[in-house]
Amino acid sequence: MKKEARILGGLFGVACGDALGGTLEFLSKREGKEEYGYLKEIVGGGVWNLKPGEVTDDTMMTIAVACGILQNPKDPLKNIGENFIDWYDGNPKDVGNTVKLAMEGYKRYNSWKKAATYAHKQLDGHTAGNGTLMRCIPAALYYDDLKKIIKVSREQSMLTHYDEKAAEACELYNTIVYRYMNGEEKMKVIEEETTKYQDYEDITSTAKIELNPSGYVVDTLQCALWCFINNGNSEDVICEAVNLYGDPDTIGAIAGGLAGVYYGINDIPERWREKILVKDKLKEIAKKMQEKAIKKDSL
Template structure:
């Protein structure tokens, strides 16, 4: 498959999962079924009262990471951080608590390590949320050097989330994305990436009823991997992830990133990708990343 197709698939997969899932965020499955049935279309509304095609922090922070990498690929953290701050100052509707606290502390200290540790301390160690895995896909899409990709995956996570579980999840996720970008097999890639990880090694044997679509990064990645491995196309993967409800936008965004990279941009329904309000930015980012390979 053409590389650009996979790059755009990953980026738009995140955005489409985000925009679809945002409608169901914070709802129980019972509440969602009563209001929306089984949701398959991007309709907006929900807790954030979005317009159809509006995205949340998942996609906007992904754009920040991508922009920072493109500006300074050798050492992108400062450039990424500047974009986080600019986005935060735009008064976004949706921002996770850990990210918000870390960005606010960074604005005062100009030190991401200090900001991250501060949030970890005041939250009594609860910084293993999914706020970094939702935004990390540009790292895997950009860097050809695997070791560099792993390093930047961890560093961008540590900017806001001190807990190693958040960084470990980004590494596992981006390893999968990196391998799919290079045409590796669906099941073998997941199995190899998980390895002997205690957090993820049983995910393929889980029942759907055992999935927990929470904001805890391990739960999020388990849900995303399960939905991807138990469906045979992108649309079904994203719909199943979003309709788990709970932290639906992020679960579906993470699942969408995997499925989009694997199946490609052409596999995304036109009725979804044409609605995404930041589609031109995503297209531009994908083309710029692709140009680095030419």
């Protein structure tokens, strides 16, 4: 499979999981099932009154990270941070608590380190949310060097989330994505990488009933990995993820990113892809990332 198909798959996997899951955000499983059954179509609505195909912070912050990397690949953190602020100043519908506090902290102190510390203090030390995991995939889609991927993955996390658990989840996730970008086998990668982390080492033997689809980053990544492990195509992975409820758009986005990279863009349902309102932006990002790879190969 060409890398462009995996890049597009990763970006659209995030967006489709986000757009599908956004409908169920803040609904209980009982409420959601009564209204939507087992949700498989991108219909919008929900508490945010989304348009069909409208995405939330998961995709928009992923775009911010991707653009920051493209703007300055050698040292993207400043650009990523500026993109976060530009997005936040646009008054988005959905902003996580930790991110919101970090944005306000940055405006107060003009320092991302102080911003993350400010959010950490305001939340009594509870900054291990999934708000950095949901946006980290561009690092693994763009860079070819795993050390660079891990460095950028962790650093973009620490812009807003002080807790090491958030950075660790980004490191594990993007290491897996990196190996799939290079065509490695699905379960071999999962088994080898998750055993390195105590929080995830038992995921291949975890039962569905044991999952907790909360916004805590460990819970979220466990859910996303479980859905990816136990389903064989992008549609089933994403549908399983969002129908766990809890934090459906983010779990859907993270699981969708994994599935999209592994199975490629053509495995993601066209009926979903065509509905994504920011699809042209995602295609533009993928094209620029692919152009980088072509230039490198021609040297």
